[in-house]
Amino acid sequence: MKKFVALFQALDTTTSTNAKVAGMVEYFQTVPTADAAWATYFLTGERIKRFITSRDLQNWAIEMTGMPEWLFKDAYHTVGDTAETVALLVGQAHSNMQDKSLQEWIEREILPLMPLSKPEQGERVKQWWRELDTAECFVLNKIITGAFRVGVSKALVLRALAQVAQLEPAIVAHRFIGAWQPSAEFFQAALSPAGHTSAAPRPYPFYLAYPLEQTLESIGEPEEWLAEWKWDGIRGQMMHQGGEVLIWSRGEELVTAQFPELEELARRLPEGAVLDGEILAWANDAPLDFAALQKRLGRKKPGAAVMRESPVVFMAYDLLQYSGEDWRERPLHARKSRLTQLAAQVEDTRLMFSPILQFQSWEDLGQLRAQARAQSVEGLMLKRRESTYQVGRKKGDWWKWKIDPYTIDAVLLYAQPGSGRRANLYTDYTFALWQGDELVPVAKAYSGLTDSEINRVDNWVRRNTVERFGPVRSVKPELVFELAFENIAFSKRHKSGVAVRFPRIKRWREDKPFREADTLDNLKALINTTAPAT
Amino acid sequence: MAQLIQVTPQGLYCPQGDFYVDPWGKVERAVVTHGHSDHARVGSQQYFCSATSVPILQHRLPQAGDIRPLAFGEALQLGDATVSLHPAGHILGSAQVRIAAEGEVWVVTGDYKRCADPTCEPFEVVPCDALITEATFGAPVYQWQPGAETVGEIYQWWMENRRLGLTSLLFCYALGKAQRVLAELRRFTDEEVYTHGAVEAITVIYRDQGVATLPTRATTDLPKDHSYSGALVIAPPSAHRSVWMKRFKNVSTGFASGWMRVRGHRRRRGYQRGFVLSDHADWPGLLRTVRETGTKKIYVTHGYKDLLARYLCHEGYAAQSLDTLFTGDDTEALSEKEIAKAAP
Ligand SMILES: [Zn+2]
Ligand SMILES: [Zn+2]
Numbered sequence: 001m002k003k004f005v006a007l008f009q010a011l012d013t014t015t016s017t018n019a020k021v022a023g024m025v026e027y028f029q030t031v032p033t034a035d036a037a038w039a040t041y042f043l044t045g046e047r048i049k050r051f052i053t054s055r056d057l058q059n060w061a062i063e064m065t066g067m068p069e070w071l072f073k074d075a076y077h078t079v080g081d082t083a084e085t086v087a088l089l090v091g092q093a094h095s096n097m098q099d100k101s102l103q104e105w106i107e108r109e110i111l112p113l114m115p116l117s118k119p120e121q122g123e124r125v126k127q128w129w130r131e132l133d134t135a136e137c138f139v140l141n142k143i144i145t146g147a148f149r150v151g152v153s154k155a156l157v158l159r160a161l162a163q164v165a166q167l168e169p170a171i172v173a174h175r176f177i178g179a180w181q182p183s184a185e186f187f188q189a190a191l192s193p194a195g196h197t198s199a200a201p202r203p204y205p206f207y208l209a210y211p212l213e214q215t216l217e218s219i220g221e222p223e224e225w226l227a228e229w230k231w232d233g234i235r236g237q238m239m240h241q242g243g244e245v246l247i248w249s250r251g252e253e254l255v256t257a258q259f260p261e262l263e264e265l266a267r268r269l270p271e272g273a274v275l276d277g278e279i280l281a282w283a284n285d286a287p288l289d290f291a292a293l294q295k296r297l298g299r300k301k302p303g304a305a306v307m308r309e310s311p312v313v314f315m316a317y318d319l320l321q322y323s324g325e326d327w328r329e330r331p332l333h334a335r336k337s338r339l340t341q342l343a344a345q346v347e348d349t350r351l352m353f354s355p356i357l358q359f360q361s362w363e364d365l366g367q368l369r370a371q372a373r374a375q376s377v378e379g380l381m382l383k384r385r386e387s388t389y390q391v392g393r394k395k396g397d398w399w400k401w402k403i404d405p406y407t408i409d410a411v412l413l414y415a416q417p418g419s420g421r422r423a424n425l426y427t428d429y430t431f432a433l434w435q436g437d438e439l440v441p442v443a444k445a446y447s448g449l450t451d452s453e454i455n456r457v458d459n460w461v462r463r464n465t466v467e468r469f470g471p472v473r474s475v476k477p478e479l480v481f482e483l484a485f486e487n488i489a490f491s492k493r494h495k496s497g498v499a500v501r502f503p504r505i506k507r508w509r510e511d512k513p514f515r516e517a518d519t520l521d522n523l524k525a526l527i528n529t530t531a532p533a534t
Numbered sequence: 535m536a537q538l539i540q541v542t543p544q545g546l547y548c549p550q551g552d553f554y555v556d557p558w559g560k561v562e563r564a565v566v567t568h569g570h571s572d573h574a575r576v577g578s579q580q581y582f583c584s585a586t587s588v589p590i591l592q593h594r595l596p597q598a599g600d601i602r603p604l605a606f607g608e609a610l611q612l613g614d615a616t617v618s619l620h621p622a623g624h625i626l627g628s629a630q631v632r633i634a635a636e637g638e639v640w641v642v643t644g645d646y647k648r649c650a651d652p653t654c655e656p657f658e659v660v661p662c663d664a665l666i667t668e669a670t671f672g673a674p675v676y677q678w679q680p681g682a683e684t685v686g687e688i689y690q691w692w693m694e695n696r697r698l699g700l701t702s703l704l705f706c707y708a709l710g711k712a713q714r715v716l717a718e719l720r721r722f723t724d725e726e727v728y729t730h731g732a733v734e735a736i737t738v739i740y741r742d743q744g745v746a747t748l749p750t751r752a753t754t755d756l757p758k759d760h761s762y763s764g765a766l767v768i769a770p771p772s773a774h775r776s777v778w779m780k781r782f783k784n785v786s787t788g789f790a791s792g793w794m795r796v797r798g799h800r801r802r803r804g805y806q807r808g809f810v811l812s813d814h815a816d817w818p819g820l821l822r823t824v825r826e827t828g829t830k831k832i833y834v835t836h837g838y839k840d841l842l843a844r845y846l847c848h849e850g851y852a853a854q855s856l857d858t859l860f861t862g863d864d865t866e867a868l869s870e871k872e873i874a875k876a877a878p
Contacts, residue, residue, distance in 0.1 A: 012797070014806055068848060071674065074841045078673045079796050088675035088795065138797075151801075421801040451802075 002095075003031055004039055004102045005139050011043075011150050020152055024160035034103040037187035040161065042143065044154045044176065048106070050146030051114050052121060054082035057141055060122045061086040064129065077471055080423020083141035090126075091134030110144055155205075155392040165191035170205075170328070173391050178202040178252055201241040203248035204274065204320045204328065205391040209381060209398035216362040219382070219399070226332060226385055227357040227365060229377040230400055231315055232290055233280035234297075238262065238314055240269040241324070247279075255279075257301055262314055265350045272324035273342065276389075277316035277354065287376045289487075290501075316343065317354040317381075320389060328389035335389070372403045378486070379403045406488060406500075406526050408518045409509055411439055412479040415461045416472040418446060426461040426473070427454055429505075431483060433496070434519040439477055442496045442523065443485070448505030457508075480509040480517050488527050498523055536636035538615070539666060539833075541856055546642060546666070550635040551615030554578075555642045558859040565617060567644025568628035569594050569709055572860050582610065584619050586655070587627030589739045590709065606655065622646035623657030624813050625710030626740055632660050641827065642666040645836075647812065648819035649678060652717045653710070653745050657823075664831040665824065668860065670814040671792050672834065672842030677816050678792070684811045685718035688790065691807055695786045696764035703782060705805065706790040708732040708770040710813050713740045715768065715790060716747035728753055728762060730769035730778065753781065774805070792816070824851065836860045 010023045024043070028036045062072050072085070079085045100109070109128075113121050125144070129137055142148040155169075158176060162169040175190040189195065212219075219225070235250040245266035247256045256263050259279065269275070281292035292310040296302055319339040320328055327335055336356065343353045357380070359365045365380070372379050379402035387397035410431035418427035428446040432439035449457065457479070464476040484506040491499035498520070539546050544559030553563040560577030567573050568583075569590035576595050583591055585603040592601060604610055606629070610617045614636075619629035624645040631642040641662040648657055678684075692702045706712050712733045719727070726749045729737060734752035741747060753760075753767065762782055771789065773779060789805040792812025800808040815823060820842060824832060832853040834843045839855035846853035 013800060013808070015804070016806075065674075067674065071841075071845055071848075074844075075674050078838065078841075079675055080798055084797055085675060088677075093679050421798040423798040424796070425802075 001102050001105050001136065001139070002099045003027060004035070005135050007039070008139055008150055009135060011152050017156065020156055021160045021163065024152070024157060025163050028160065028164045032101060032103065033184040033187055034182075035101050037182040037184055038102045038106055040157060040176070040187065041180075041182035042148050043150060043152060043157045045149070046182070047146040047148065048111065048143070049114075052125070052144045054145055054147075056118065056122070057082055057086045057125075057145065060126055061090055061129075063122070064090055064126050077417065078424065080417065080419050083145060083147060084138055086129075086141055087134050087137035090129040091132060091137035092130070093133065095131065095133040095136055097128075097131040105140075106143075110140075113144070153392070158391075161191060167191070167193065170391050171195070173205045174202060177205060178248070178254075201239055201244055201246060203237040203239065203246070203252060204276075204389075206235060206237070206250050206276070207318075207390045207398065208393040209383075209400040210393060210395050212382065212399040212401040216365065222359060222361055222365070224385055226336070226383050227359060227368065228317060228354045228381050228383070229357070229372070229375060230379045230381045230402065231278040231280055231354070232287065232376070232378045233278040233293055233315070235276075236279045236314070237274060237276055237320070238266050238269070238316075239274040239321070240266050240271055241274070241321075243271075245269075258296060259312055260302070261307065261350055262312060265314060265346075265348055268346050268348055268351075270323070270342065270345070272321060273319070274321035275314070275316045275339070275342075276318035276320055277314050280313055280315050281310045282313040282352075283311060289376070289489075313350050313352050315352045315354050318389060331386045331388065332383055333385045369401060369403060406485045407506055408433070408483055408485075408523055408526075409480050409512055409516075410442065410483050411477045411514045411517045412457075412475060412481060413439055413441055413477065414472050414474050415457075422454070425454060425458045427458070429457075429481075431481060431503075432477075433523055434517060435521075440496045440520055442494075442498060442520070443483060443500050443503035445481075445483060445503045445505050448484075449508065453508055477514050480512040480514050482506040482509050488523065490524075490527060496520060496523075498527070535663075535831075536638045538633050538635055538638060538640040538664070539642065541858065546858070548612075548615055548633055548635075551612035551617060551633065553582075553612050553615075553617070555631050556644065556860070563612070565619075565631050566591065567622065567631060567642070568625055570625070570645065573644060582617075584621075584627045584629045586743055587629070589743065590627060590736070593735065593739060594709075606658075620658045620660050621655035623648065623651060623654060626654045626713070626743065626745060628654060630658070630660055632662070638663045640664045640666070641829075643668055643823070645670070645814055646823070647815045648822060649680060649816075651681060651714055651813070653713045653740060653747075659823070659826045661828050663829060664833070665827050665829040666833045666835065666856070667820065667823065667842075668814065668836040669820060669834045669839045669842040669855075670837035671812060671816055672820055672836075672838035674817045676792060676795055676812075677818060678810065678812060681714060681811055682718050682721060684790070684809050685715055686722065688715060688788065688809055689719060689722040691786070691788060691809075692766045698786075699763060700784045700786045701762040701764070701782045702766045703779070703785050703787045704766060704768050704790060704809075705771045705774050705787065706768065706811070707813075709736050711790060711811065712768050712770075713737055713745060713747055714813070715811070716750065717745060719748050720746060724748065725766075726751055728765055728767040730767070730773050732770050732773075733768050753778070 007023060007027045011020055062069060076085045158173045159169050162172040175195055180186055237248045239246050245263055247262055249255045281288040295306055295310050319335045340353055343351055357368055369380050382399040384397040410433055412429055413432040414430040415426040416428045417423055430441050430444050432441045461475055465473040466476055467474045483503050485500040485503050487501040489499050538548055544561050545557030546555040553565055554561045555565050556567055556573040557564050558575055563580050564578040566581050566583040569587055574591055574594055580600045581598055582602050582604055585605055588601055588603045604619050606619055606621055616634040618632045620632055622628040622630045622644050624647055630644060633640045639662045641660050645668050646657055695702045729750045729752050731752055731754040737750055758781055787805045788807040788809055789803055790809040790811040793799040794808030795810045830852055832846055832851055834855045835858045843853040843855040
């Protein structure tokens with residue numbers, strides 16, 4: 001496992017993509033195949049079933065060190081992560097255990113813990129801690145609590161694997177999608193030129209767009225581009241293949257059973273077709289708001305009532321496979337035109353075709369975007385007419401151009417430390433608006449400031465604390481920030497009576513005295529300016 | 535019980551001797567523990583510090599006219615208090631301040647550490663009735679390995695970078711940490727190391743006082759197109775991503791600090807490697823010091839002061855935290871404006 005720990009540390013500290021890929025390639029080439037399979041499994045974000053909790057780790061560390069529980073908790077707050085806190089408290093300066101392969105660790109040490117009782121598990125884990133160094137304890141703690149994460153994207157791991165296999169990244173990506181078993185056999189087949197002999201249908205890796213931050217003029221001429229609405233639903237891939245119908249979410253999870261009406265629809269697709277699109281709650285020719293769709297999520301099987309209340313459609317916008325043939329290398333306009341034919345052929349109201357919006361000039365496009373809110377969509381998608389369907393988030397051919405969110409000036413009221421790399425900084429803030437002489441909390445936000453602003457706010461918070469509630473500090477009302485939201489609605493669950501969606505910090509209004517921040521009524525007024533969704 | 539030290543808007547004050555220890559305001563008489571900027575500040579009329587600290591203070595506070603040296607252990611009578619300085623093991627010349635008055639002994643540790651450091655006088659345990667201790671790293675997750683071991687890692691990193699044709703840029707505090715690295719590296723090599731101007735100035739002061747380090751060469755003396763391939767360069771953190779850094783082509787960056795023990799810090803600072811090397815006492819070092827001085831009463835400053843104070847109470851000591859403007863050398867120092875605001 002030492003090699004895996006070293007790889008983890010290398011990936012964790014370097015910011016260079018090339019160095020990350022080189023590190024993984026070297027690792028994959030030098031360890032046994034089964035280790036490479038397990039490493040790929042963890043690096044791509046797969047986890048073993050969680051049977052040990054952070055709480056268990058904490059209890060065992062307290063037993064082992066004899067420290068009071070509050071001290072452990074305070075130590076945790078200086079670090080922000082239980083697995084790491086424990087490793088720093090119990091890990092040895094130098095490992096004194098004979099090294100075992102990653103496969104041995106997983107299959108002969110960790111997985112056999114599962115059927116044991118809690119105290120037996122504790123004894124084994126504590127024994128490991130007495131022998132492993134801090135870095136090894138950390139990686140082990142992360143794996144056994146099912147929380148192993150490292151700063152590489154799946155796409156980067158796949159790029160390294162493709163390099164090892166000397167295959168196209170798209171081919172390797174396709175082979176590692178969906179659920180797979182981390183065995184030497186699977187891994188070997190996945191990297192072989194022929195691939196798996198009996199491959200179950202898997203989704204294609206999704207192509208993701210970047211937010212458009214530059215001017216429209218800088219991306220080229222209007223006629224090179226296709227525009228469509230950016231739908232506010234769930235990205236999904238629908239496939240009919242080998243007699244099976246499957247609906248995958250963007251997280252590569254199977255959601256077929258959650259949407260029986262779409263399963264029915266998928267069965268009507270021609271055999272060998274794979275569609276990319278958006279699952280939307282839809283009624284009366286318009287999308288319902290996201291809350292309606294949320295009712296359909298996380299249920300194994302929806303009841304008749306919820307299906308009636310929140311009916312869903314599949315808004316198709318791309319065709320990835322047709323008659324069993326991979327269409328991703330064909331230009332977008334060709335895929336789109338085949339897709340419209342297919343939709344016409346299927347003739348089912350649950351299958352919709354995301355319309356291509358007409359525009360002659362970039363000014364026209366700006367006009368269209370201004371209508372987005374009235375259309376209950378998030379904005380526009382811009383896709384190059386000639387673009388192929390790529391893997392992952394790539395700049396250049398697909399852009400999302402969202403509508404300006406709502407903004408408001410609010411006062412910082414509470415701060416608490418962030419997690420992970422920001423555990424030692426006050427980065428999570430609660431903001432308030434005026435109601436008479438009172439400040440009423442309305443939103444929490446923790447993104448949007450630069451690192452140096454975060455440092456300054458952190459410093460300010462420490463100096464202007466009024467009261468402490470555990471890790472949370474209330475601060476002197478003084479700092480004003482402009483917040484942006486995606487949406488606002490009345491809410492009975494919130495003290496303010498208003499709920500905001502995706503609040504984030506747009507900028508620090510150092511020019512604004514806190515007395516002049518917005519009032520709760522200003523915020524409520526924004527709700528009335530929105531056209532209702534249906 | 536006597537109160538030999540109180541916190542005032544100007545800093546830690548001893549009324550019996552009418553002097554301040556490391557004041558953050560402008561005062562008449564300041565006893566200064568060491569040359570770091572949160573301890574030695576401009577504006578006081580008279581400074582007392584250890585003899586080895588004098589050149590450092592003169593370098594950092596060029597306007598300060600009256601700086602008086604005290605040998606370690608030498609007694610100085612100030613009003614009704616007897617004051618003496620004792621090595622703190624933090625950086626060259628760093629001292630603890632022992633104050634005896636009204637039949638009691640109080641000690642202000644300043645910054646200190648307990649592990650070996652070839653560049654400074656080793657920490658001396660000073661028995662006392664009350665101890666004012668720092669707690670920059672006063673949390674149990676902070677535990678150090680010997681400095682020589684960490685510097686061994688730095689050497690390995692340097693050699694590996696050389697193999698890859700990279701320049702090793704090591705960032706660390708210019709006063710103390712840089713010289714400690716340069717001294718510990720002598721175990722492994724006698725090669726010349728490049729230095730940022732700020733590091734070079736202090737290194738010369740150390741060398742003049744007999745501290746042995748690797749030979750150094752300041753980048754300021756070299757043409758812009760000088761090749762640094764395979765070399766080690768030591769610079770203060772403020773030089774990271776600065777214009778100065780542009781002269782280096784293919785680099786690997788490292789940071790040496792106690793904060794590097796925690797992953798969140800390693801990742802946030804944006805260096806490629808973190809080396810755990812601190813000039814402050816770690817958790818076991820803090821507890822050991824409290825125990826060895828025999829004190830029952832403790833005031834805690836710097837960093838995790840609340841945490842350490844609470845733990846000491848749990849262990850049966852009378853401990854409380856003190857609000858001061860000491861920051862711990864590894865954190866960003868306060869701006870002058872903030873200091874002015876806090877101490878009008
Ligand atoms: Zn210091
Ligand atoms: Zn200090």
